[in-house]
Amino acid sequence: MTEMITGIGDMPIVEAPPKPYGRFRDNPRGWLKANLFGSKINGIFTIVLGAGLLYAMARLLKYVFISGRWEVVRSGLTSMMIGLNYPRDTASLTKPWIAVGLLAAVGGLATGVALRRRGSTWYEAARPWLPVVMVGALLASLTETATPKLLAAVVVVILAIATVIGTRIPPERTRRIWIVYWLGVVVAAFALTGRELGAPDNWGGLLLALYVASFGIVISFPLGLLLALGRRSKLPVVHWLSVLYIELIRGVPLITLLFAGDLALRFFLPVGTEPPGRIMRSIIMIVLFSAAYLAEIVRGGLQAVPKGQLEACQSLALGQFTTLRRVVLPQALRSVLPGLVGQFISLFKDTTLLGIIGLRELIGVAETITSYDEFRNQGYLPELLTFVGLLFWVCCYSMSKASRRLETRMGVGVR
């Protein structure tokens, strides 16, 4: 890592560069000259690209507000959210709402606690929630009945109340608060699935995508941690087994693993054993897949722990396990968190591949809806795919923004 020399004594060598926009705040003409019409070529670029962008924007606006036939999204919304075959009775439909409410409570609580602990402003605390609330509002506006709108409002209220409660907890009592968070998440998962924690095969849509991605990341994390430690181990057998596993998995595409899980896994089970359900088979493969990638992320974190830390532990005669548990892992995992979010995002995007092996995730639902009698052969696919894309985009973009903020705040990579 290169170190920037910023000054000797009081003499600054390198001045901080001027803020790009501040310079032109009162000088729009200067801004135009510097940013758009600096030279002849720049001017040509500006005009051509400006025209193109304006045209694209006009087309987009026309598509969104005039030509797009969004009623197809409206009528398929429930299927997009929970799947085509999810039972539609009240008891079953309540489960996802309970889970969403619980997650909102956990999220609100975490926001409130962080708000007080860090002394950040309300605006800073609300910012990560803005896209979530916006998508919620969009979805609520697309519903055909009033009940989901009401329930969405209740969720927002829960979020707000939990945030306020979070700010009331004194910081010295929040040391073990993460237990409460985990409890909330686990209870939410059980609220969805009932007693057996597996996902039944009638799930689909966003529910399936989010469940598979979350389940996958949670289960594969300990595995990935073990593999990362194994790869750094001095024992040759442990090292090479880990390397072999990681490189084998990283060398093949996820879809081949999913196919193998779907069609070949049952051959490896003891004779007469019934293979697990289709979704569970995919989750198993996704966990095996994700563990290899997480191992590499965690390895990066382990490598970032300075050697001096280990030497200090040795001089304190700490045992290997204590060194790992008390010194190495706390520092390594801190720097791993953004990578973890990134892995979650890519897993979430990869859940679309479940559609290829015949599960009905968002794209699969969209495809099925276009085969319904009322929508068949009328070219409704663009509208549905736009909606799916928007859903993915908002989720992934806001998560990656949040992870980048996390990175800056924790000073990852900065010593």
Place this chain on the structure above:
Amino acid sequence: MNVTAPRTPLPAVPIWRNALLVRIIVQAALLASVIGVLLYLLSNLTTNLKNTGLPTGYGYLDQPYGSDIPFSSFRPTQSIWDALKVGYGNTVRVASVGILVSLVLGVIIGVARLSTNFLVRTAATLYVETIRNIPVYLLVFASFFVIIQQSLPPITEAFEWFGTTVFSNRGIYVPWLDGYANSGTFMIVLGLGLVVAAVVAAWRTKRFDTTGQPHHRLLWGLGVIVVIGLIGYIALSAPVGVTTPERDGRVVVGGIAVNPSYAALLIALSLYTASHIAEIVRGGIQAVHHGQTEASFALNLTAFQRIRLVVLPQAFRIMIPPLANQFLNITKNSSLAVAIGYYEITRVTQTAANNAAPAPQAYSILMLLYLSFSLSISLVANIINRQLRLESR
């Protein structure tokens, strides 16, 4: 752990605290259990295969494949092994062209993200942030089912672009080269031209090394090839020509047909990978120390010289490992073709497994093929990386 010669003999280390012994035992136990589990799975596999009446070996590869492969001369009576070869070629075709297209696009967009022009910068950022956060499968799916199938006209109403290209949802027909009588000889002439060009370029480089005058080896080399090619073309009385596709009702004659699935896959993968490469390029350029740029200003280098000779070589060094990763990703993502009917190795394997081939063996071969891609790409990347590595003191 090693204790240097103690004065008074210490009590003997008990066996369970003997570090070396413990290590060996732990590792042996681990290895034995891993092998044990694998053997157990393998025995399950053979029993299950026998019970279902499927072959246990790889002999099935010689059986007929049983289906057509569109846009190829493959016949259903040929073996599964031959089908895999066709699929391998198709994977290589989409991956290699995809790598080239996405690299060019990605470099342009990555540089554009650092442009001083506000609009250029914004457009590039918009592109990157939009595409990166959408699943690649959605792009593949949309580009096939929306762009190709829904937006392109059927063959009877095909859109003909200035009589050179025919767009239809059954295929895109583009102009192609057509060899006549002396085309073989012409190829040899061109090959010779390439050799002469290499020699000329080497001479220019040597001259540059000794005299310091600008070498312009690329210009010289290209010039040599063009001159030799032109002479050969005239001497052999026009050995190659261009055929343009012409549509007559449902039949298109001339040109070459591009598989619409291939086009869709190539578009989607290139657009997606370009957004990732753009970020790598941007990161690489930003990682070059600003002092380098300032130094090239101080030396009065032109903007082109600054970027070509100072910034890019240093940025490239940082960019190689992540770029190799993206090339690997595009190869792996080409497996998404399975959903849109482009017969690369995954699709071929899936069809074979659906017909009669035993799934465990079929997918093991598929994984081995992908591993061969991965290993060869990382091998090349490692070699380049070693050549360009900064010699640290």
